[in-house]
């Protein structure tokens with residue numbers, strides 16, 4: 138065969154012949170009520186609004202394919218109810234917020250934040266309707282500027298996922314939220330793919346994140362599966378330093394990573410996260426990230442963060458929103474551009490997963506197992522905690538001084554496992570004590586890295 142014929146046989150210039158499968162993986166991507174994925178998502182607490190959105194008028198939102206309004210009543214309580222009024226389905230976005238609950242503008246029905254009817258003013262006193270039905274409502278919880286909701290069966294409310302990272306000393310948490318016109322899983326998968334940083338944020342477009350220039354090196358990656366979570370790390374060598382970046386991935390859509398605006402010039406132990414973020418499904422083809430940007434001088438060595446650039450539809454690092462010109466997006470694409478470009482719902486059967494997609498494949502398997510477990514009526518593992526007893530997380534950076542070995546890849550893998558074990562061994566401790574003991578144990582294990 139000629140070279141031309143060989144290439145043609147492999148598929149070169151054969152675009153015409155390709156007939157791509159059209160169906161998305163509905164089991165993993167659908168979120169509507171009554172679908173397997175929708176039921177799965179309805180087993181978790183997650184953010185649905187920023188507290189700063191709540192003001193004089195009810196705020197219409199869409200979550201898991203349901204149209205809702207969220208509001209804060211005169212007593213300061215947050216209500217989350219179906220947008221369509223139980224009476225004749227006028228929109229409660231035109232309702233009046235009362236001292237207690239909300240009143241529909243159309244015929245004055247008055248609902249408490251839990252959906253119970255307080256008043257049906259046009260109905261006769263003898264009417265029983267206010268005792269026999271409710272406006273559909275969900276429980277909420279407000280934490281540090283985010284409004285969380287639980288939209289699942291009322292008899293299966295899980296423990297709230299209160300993480301240690303909510304209360305790190307010296308961390309200032311600024312809430313933010315950004316829309317993506319695509320299925321929730323696409324942005325979520327970006328968070329478990331450390332290899333995209335090498336190319337998107339480095340080799341292809343040039344460095345996009347100050348201080349993370351060495352991310353152009355392919356990392357050695359280690360994944361640890363735990364109940365309701367995947368803890369993964371990636372390691373790279375810079376001279377005699379090995380930088381280990383740990384990430385938390387908590388099912389189904391919560392991620393924490395290492396520090397922004399870093400500089401890796403000396404060893405460092407157990408740095409903490411710069412982001413805590415949930416990718417919340419709006420519906421099957423839209424999602425909205427809610428989270429906190431952590432500001433802390435110790436974990437952000439270069440101090441390039443900007444609090445003023447964090448909030449509604451904005452965050453202070455590169456390429457995270459739609460709000461750039463197409464020319465800018467094409468000349469220097471960011472994370473947002475790529476996960477949205479995968480389509481309204483990425484069709485997995487059209488992909489060719491490779492070595493760089495180990496985390497993606499692991500996440501999809503775990504997700505599918507859990508979705509099927511919920512469908513069978515089983516309880517699934519999920520993280521929970523309280524302010525007094527928070528769930529320990531690991532997102533952040535440790536930098537060690539370790540001489541290069543002949544099998545440096547093997548060494549970096551072993552270092553990640555060793556550091557992860559040291560982290561996990563202190564799960565029973567809390568706050569400053571946990572942090573101090575982890576740092577002391579790392580100092581004992583790596584005396585050359587003590588600063």
Ligand code: FES
Nearest residue numbers: 222224225241244
């Ligand atoms: S439609 Fe809401 S009170 Fe009639």
Ligand SMILES: [Fe+2]
Nearest residue numbers: 333334338472
């Ligand atoms: Fe990225």
